[in-house]
Amino acid sequence: MPITNPLKFVFAASLFAVVLTACGAGEVSALTTDVNYTATAHIRASWTPVPVIVANTPSVEPSESPKPSLAANTAVSVVGSATAVPPTATPTAVPPTATKTNTPTRTITRIPSKTLFPTNTKRPTITLTPSRAVTKISTLIPGLIGGSVETWTPIPPARLLNSHFVFQRPIGSDDTNYWARNYSYGSTDGGKRPIHHGVDFQNGTGTPVLAAGDGLVYYAGSDKTKIFGPQPNFYGNVIVIEHAYRDVSGQKVYTLYGHLSVIEVQTGETVKVGERIGQVGSAGVAIGPHLHLEVRVGNPTDYGATRNPELWVMPFLDYGVLVGRVMDLDGKPLYGYTVQLQSGQVYREAFSYADDTVNGDTDDNENFAIPDLPEGYYNVYVRRDDALIFRTLAYVKAGETNWININVRTDSAP
Numbered sequence: 300m301p302i303t304n305p306l307k308f309v310f311a312a313s314l315f316a317v318v319l320t321a322c323g324a325g326e327v328s329a330l331t332t333d334v335n336y337t338a339t340a341h342i343r344a345s346w347t348p349v350p351v352i353v354a355n356t357p358s359v360e361p362s363e364s365p366k367p368s369l370a371a372n373t374a375v376s377v378v379g380s381a382t383a384v385p386p387t388a389t390p391t392a393v394p395p396t397a398t399k400t401n402t403p404t405r406t407i408t409r410i411p412s413k414t415l416f417p418t419n420t421k422r423p424t425i426t427l428t429p430s431r432a433v434t435k436i437s438t439l440i441p442g443l444i445g446g447s448v449e450t451w452t453p454i455p456p457a458r459l460l461n462s463h464f465v466f467q468r469p470i471g472s473d474d475t476n477y478w479a480r481n482y483s484y485g486s487t488d489g490g491k492r493p494i495h496h497g498v499d500f501q502n503g504t505g506t507p508v509l510a511a512g513d514g515l516v517y518y519a520g521s522d523k524t525k526i527f528g529p530q531p532n533f534y535g536n537v538i539v540i541e542h543a544y545r546d547v548s549g550q551k552v553y554t555l556y557g558h559l560s561v562i563e564v565q566t567g568e569t570v571k572v573g574e575r576i577g578q579v580g581s582a583g584v585a586i587g588p589h590l591h592l593e594v595r596v597g598n599p600t601d602y603g604a605t606r607n608p609e610l611w612v613m614p615f616l617d618y619g620v621l622v623g624r625v626m627d628l629d630g631k632p633l634y635g636y637t638v639q640l641q642s643g644q645v646y647r648e649a650f651s652y653a654d655d656t657v658n659g660d661t662d663d664n665e666n667f668a669i670p671d672l673p674e675g676y677y678n679v680y681v682r683r684d685d686a687l688i689f690r691t692l693a694y695v696k697a698g699e700t701n702w703i704n705i706n707v708r709t710d711s712a713p
Contacts, residue, residue, distance in 0.1 A: 460622070460663055460700040464613040465544050466511035467572055469556065469592055470500045470579075474507075477671065478592075484607040484668070485652030487635075493529075494653045496605040497555070497593035504560050504588040506579040510570040511554050511592070511612070514540040517599055519566050519576075522583070527555065529602055534591065535582020536562050539599050540570060546606075547662045550597040557591035558582050596661065603656065609670040610660055610700060619672050619695040622665040623703035625651040625681060632666050633707070639680040640669055640693075647672060663702070673697070681705055 470476040478498035482488040486495055517539040518525060523532045527539065534557030544552040560580025570576060581588045594611045595604045614620055621640065625633045636651045649669045652659070659665045674697035681689035689707045 458702040459696065460702050462620075462698075462700040463544075463546075463611060464700075465542075465552075466554065466594075466608075466612045467509070468612060469509050469511045469554075469590060470502060471507060471509060475500060475502050478609075479589075480648060483649055484605075484609060485657040485666070486650040487653045494657055496602065496657060497557075497591050498608050500579075500590040500592065501587070502579045502589065504578070504580050506588075506590075507575050508538075508556055508559065508577040508579060508590055510540060510572055510574045510576050512540070512542050512544070512572045514542040514554075514570060516564050516566055516568045516570060516576075517541045517553060519562050519564050519568075525600070527600055527602065528557075528583075530584075533584050534558060535585070536560070536577070536580065537583075538562060538564065538576055539595075540576075541599065546596050548596075550661075551599075552611075553595045553599040555591075555593040555595060555599075557593070558585040558589065560588070603658075606658055606660055607665070607668055609668045610663075610665075612670075614671050614698070617674065617697045618670075619674060619697045619699050619701055620668060620670045621672055621677070621693060621695050621701045621703060622660075622663065622668040623705055624664070624666050625705045625707070627709045628706050630706070633709070634666075636667075636707075637682040638667050638669065638705070639682065640672065640677040641680070642673075642675055642677045645673055645677075663700075665702075679703065679705070681707055 468476045478500055482492060482495050482499060484495055484498055487493065488495075518527075519538045520536070521532070522528065522534045522537045526533075527537055528534055534555075536557075536559040538556045538559065540554050540556075542552050542554065546552060556577060558580055559577040559582060561578040562576075563578070564570060564576045579588050579590050585591070592608055592612075594606045594608045595601065596606055597604050609620060610622065625636045625638065627633060632651070632655075634651055634655075635653050638649045638651065640647045647669045649667050651667045672695045674695055676692060676694050679689075679691045679693050680687055689705060691703075691705070693701070693703050695701050
């Protein structure tokens with residue numbers, strides 16, 4: 300700021316020296332901190348006075364350093380003419396300093412969430428194994444066997460044999476492809492007929508007959524000159540097929556198809572399983588049209604070389620076969636006994652072979668068989684002349700040949 304009046308400046312300097320002497324040499328009085336005033340430092344008189352302008356912005360003292368207060372007797376000299384007065388400053392509101400408060404940090408507890416399985420991964424499946432329940436079976440059987448009610452634990456599945464279901468059914472599924480139970484292998488239809496050496500599929504004349512397995516046609520024609528039965532023309536028109544199978548003794552296995560109305564293959568011809576070879580009829584010794592099927596082992600012309608086809612023809616899907624022996628307590632086979640099976644709505648019946656002129660299987664030597672049984676437990680009843688003489692429980696496993704031994708007291712029958 301230029302000095303425009305030297306006399307006023309000299310006067311001011313002298314006045315400043317007097318004030319400085321009164322305050323004590325070498326001391327500087329405290330500055331006025333009011334932002335609306337101009338403070339002038341008081342220094343030695345020999346120095347050139349320097350105007351000092353206090354900044355408009357108020358100073359903020361640190362909280363830990365207390366603000367110095369002005370002494371009551373502190374002298375402050377204000378020279379109005381020598382000091383430039385700044386415009387009045389408008390106080391600026393200073394926002395309060397935020398005090399940091401320590402807020403407890405929330406602890407996040409993670410709750411286990413359900414494990415998600417990838418969409419292409421199958422969820423593990425828990426397989427429950429049912430426990431076998433105790434079954435109460437009444438044993439009120441007349442005679443020496445029963446007379447009280449007992450609690451039975453079901454027996455394990457019957458003993459399984461080495462099955463040889465190598466043949467398909469010779470009648471298609473659109474026709475009657477199961478055989479008559481009243482005249483099964485080894486039976487006499489209640490004593491009314493000769494002992495049966497095969498099984499019968501009752502169908503109308505002209506029903507297609509199919510090869511039960513691959514093989515070579517051993518013979519196709521009339522049995523008037525080439526005899527296969529107990530007498531000439533017993534089967535009328537007959538086909539015999541030799542198969543590549545062997546029984547446990549190594550002998551060849553054959554299938555025979557009798558009472559045909561039409562023969563559609565020739566001797567020496569190769570056939571495939573399911574191939575049409577003829578038609579159902581009633582030629583020879585027959586009561587009504589039907590297909591008579593036999594399984595023979597060893598000699599194809601030997602009427603006594605037959606085996607039970609029920610052990611060779613594949614059972615229906617999810618069905619099994621129950622076979623066994625009906626014997627006395629000494630193990631001697633008993634002939635012509637009725638064997639009945641029942642489970643819920645399923646009922647089957649068979650007969651022990653009428654005598655020893657028909658053969659059991661080579662390795663099992665059974666004397667009865669009941670085919671096409673759904674898997675499960677069955678009540679087994681044995682009767683003689685309609686009298687119940689034996690009862691037990693048996694389990695049939697699907698797709699298998701299931702075995703059971705039946706020993707009865709022969710003196711329990713009437």
